[in-house]
Amino acid sequence: MTELTQADRLAKARAMREAGVDPFPARGVAAQPIASITSRAGSVEAPGPAIGERVTVAGRMAVPRDFGKLIFAPLFDRTGRVQIGFQRDVLGDWWPRRKWLDAGDLIGITGEVGRTHKGELTIWAREVQLLAKSYAPPPEKWHGLVDIEQRYRRRYVDLWATDGVMEVFKKRSKIVSTIRRFLEAQGYLEVETPTLHPIFGGAAARPFVTHHNALDCDFYLRIAPELYLKRLIVGGLERVFEIARNFRNEGLSPRHNPEFSMLELYEAQADYRRMMELAETMLETVALEVNGTTKVSFRGRDYDLKAPFQRVRYTELFREHAGCAFDDQPAVRRRARELELADPGNYWKLMNDVFEATCEEHLIGPVFCTDYPVAICPLAKTNPEQRQLAERFELFLGGMELGNAFSELNDPEDQEQRFAEQVRSKDPEAPGEVDIDYVQALEYGMPPTGGLGIGIDRLVMVLTGQDTIRDVLLFPAMRPSAASDVAPAAT
RNA sequence: GGGCGCAUAGCUCAGUCGGUAGAGCAACUGGCUUUUAACCAGUAGGUCGUAGGUUCGAUCCCUACUGCGCUCACCA
Numbered sequence: 369m370t371e372l373t374q375a376d377r378l379a380k381a382r383a384m385r386e387a388g389v390d391p392f393p394a395r396g397v398a399a400q401p402i403a404s405i406t407s408r409a410g411s412v413e414a415p416g417p418a419i420g421e422r423v424t425v426a427g428r429m430a431v432p433r434d435f436g437k438l439i440f441a442p443l444f445d446r447t448g449r450v451q452i453g454f455q456r457d458v459l460g461d462w463w464p465r466r467k468w469l470d471a472g473d474l475i476g477i478t479g480e481v482g483r484t485h486k487g488e489l490t491i492w493a494r495e496v497q498l499l500a501k502s503y504a505p506p507p508e509k510w511h512g513l514v515d516i517e518q519r520y521r522r523r524y525v526d527l528w529a530t531d532g533v534m535e536v537f538k539k540r541s542k543i544v545s546t547i548r549r550f551l552e553a554q555g556y557l558e559v560e561t562p563t564l565h566p567i568f569g570g571a572a573a574r575p576f577v578t579h580h581n582a583l584d585c586d587f588y589l590r591i592a593p594e595l596y597l598k599r600l601i602v603g604g605l606e607r608v609f610e611i612a613r614n615f616r617n618e619g620l621s622p623r624h625n626p627e628f629s630m631l632e633l634y635e636a637q638a639d640y641r642r643m644m645e646l647a648e649t650m651l652e653t654v655a656l657e658v659n660g661t662t663k664v665s666f667r668g669r670d671y672d673l674k675a676p677f678q679r680v681r682y683t684e685l686f687r688e689h690a691g692c693a694f695d696d697q698p699a700v701r702r703r704a705r706e707l708e709l710a711d712p713g714n715y716w717k718l719m720n721d722v723f724e725a726t727c728e729e730h731l732i733g734p735v736f737c738t739d740y741p742v743a744i745c746p747l748a749k750t751n752p753e754q755r756q757l758a759e760r761f762e763l764f765l766g767g768m769e770l771g772n773a774f775s776e777l778n779d780p781e782d783q784e785q786r787f788a789e790q791v792r793s794k795d796p797e798a799p800g801e802v803d804i805d806y807v808q809a810l811e812y813g814m815p816p817t818g819g820l821g822i823g824i825d826r827l828v829m830v831l832t833g834q835d836t837i838r839d840v841l842l843f844p845a846m847r848p849s850a851a852s853d854v855a856p857a858a859t
Numbered sequence: 860g861g862g863c864g865c866a867u868a869g870c871u872c873a874g875u876c877g878g879u880a881g882a883g884c885a886a887c888u889g890g891c892u893u894u895u896a897a898c899c900a901g902u903a904g905g906u907c908g909u910a911g912g913u914u915c916g917a918u919c920c921c922u923a924c925u926g927c928g929c930u931c932a933c934c935a
Contacts (some may be wrong), residue, residue: 374869376886431885431896438892455892471885484893508870508884510896515870572935618934619860675920720935744935762935772935797935847926 372504380468381501389465389499397476403447405481406489412487419481425450425491426476426499428528429469431509435715439466440490443477444528445462452477453490462496471509472502520844534857539658540828540840544611544761546657547631547824549652556607556633561596563589563613569787569806570594570747572797573616574688576626589615593632594747594819595806598776599633601811601817607752611824626845629824634776639749639820640759643773647763647820648675651734651827658831666766666830671734682723685737689726694719694741695756714793716743718791731764746786748774763822765830773820780810 381391410416427445433700437456478495569577570592593612662674692699738761745758762769828840838844
């Protein structure tokens with residue numbers, strides 16, 4: 369036992385066992401969802417069909433209000449909350465056992481649906497069953513869990529103790545399932561590709577490294593599923609998607625968690641224009657499905673996810689806000705010095721730093737920023753009309769990158785050269801060796817393909833109005849708790 | 860990694876210009892059959908994050924450490 373257990377609760381459990389009652393019985397009760405009862409009960413003026421009905425509910429009991437011979441206590445399950453009324457004159461033999469119950473206990477109640485004098489919907493208990501004793505007391509009833517660290521560390525408490533938390537995660541689940549249905553309806557196949565990668569690629573990020581004992585070699589936790597999914601396009605699956613957990617060894621921020629979920633999809637015969645349409649239609653559909661509206665409020669600003677989204681060219685945005693052409697090297701370098709940007713040692717990286725410093729704040733959106741300089745797009749096809757540009761876009765909302773897409777580069781020779789260039793750069797975020805296996809896949813022929821990535825966590829942030837990524841992750845990354853906080857080993 | 864801030868009862872917080880601490884809720888005892896942050900009376904509960912230092916004396920002042928929050932940096 370840990371310091372969370374309260375002696376009086378433990379003592380009650382022992383008293384129960386002595387009386388032949390198991391505080392942790394093997395089986396639960398067949399209970400109806402509370403919401404199914406409250407929704408049928410109607411109003412005080414027009415009581416619905418549930419009134420008078422005998423029902424069984426199960427859930428966690430909140431703090432009881434004790435009147436001596438009458439006790440009221442709220443009970444809640446995953447669907448809702450209802451008041452339970454315990455009466456001495458109804459409960460008979462069970463009545464003395466009421467003292468065994470504490471706030472936070474999991475109980476099952478069978479009783480009649482009714483109302484109090486004040487009209488509150490109440491289930492008047494006839495049978496009470498303790499389903500599991502709660503040794504640790506719930507958080508303070510009015511303030512709830514306010515310590516942010518504790519909220520994340522003890523999400524299992526936060527989910528029911530903090531208003532709105534469960535709602536966010538239910539919505540997250542609905543967002544993901546809506547995306548699956550949307551893509552399946554378009555003939556997409558959901559696939560799973562490796563998380564352990566011998567070479568990291570498909571994005572620019574520092575990887576986590578791990579070791580496989582039997583093979584005695586290092587693996588990287590994937591930073592993106594991209595290169596495996598495109599192998600499947602070579603394999604002829606033609607339309608694939610994966611909702612992949614990616615791992616990037618980077619700092620934490622309100623927008624970054626070291627492990628995060630990314631939707632990536634690839635479609636043969638498509639290009640980045642089709643990906644734009646797919647992205648905006650998908651977001652519009654998901655918003656309507658989970659929120660009933662395309663309007664969202666995020667970080668104090670209102671947005672409309674109704675398709676089509678605005679489109680703006682990277683190069684035009686650059687000229688407008690950076691004040692020079694993206695390929696005017698002397699001017700861009702001058703601008704970078706004015707902005708006091710550190711020189712990354714590579715012109716195109718510097719140029720993109722200037723872009724981020726001057727343009728991203730203007731990408732309120734939802735907006736597609738299109739036609740990136742090809743030099744910063746190692747996996748995207750060159751625009752046939754403008755050889756300096758790639759067929760690529762990023763989707764922004766509120767200055768935050770939500771998505772990234774391009775017409776996939778399928779020329780193996782070109783791809784090999786771009787990989788080789790990355791390796792030469794010695795950039796810690798670029799792979800250390802050319803992914804020959806991927807180049808070989810392209811040598812068999814990959815059809816013209818459009819690919820799209822959407823950050824699921826960030827999309828959930830937008831659709832649920834949460835400011836930080838940690839509020840849409842059930843268990844956000846945190847430093848392991850200090851030894852003193854860890855429960856001592858069982859004795 | 861840098862800066863700023865926080866750490867006191869199970870929870871939420873107050874407090875001590877340096878003399879080892881209080882409230883509300885939760886708990887416990889008693890009362891109450893219509894409350895909904897129930898109420899009334901009483902009881903109990905704290906190595907004041909950890910380790911040093913200054914001091915007659917530290918929860919308070921100083922230093923370091925640990926954890927967390929905000930922020931900057933990092934982050935396609």
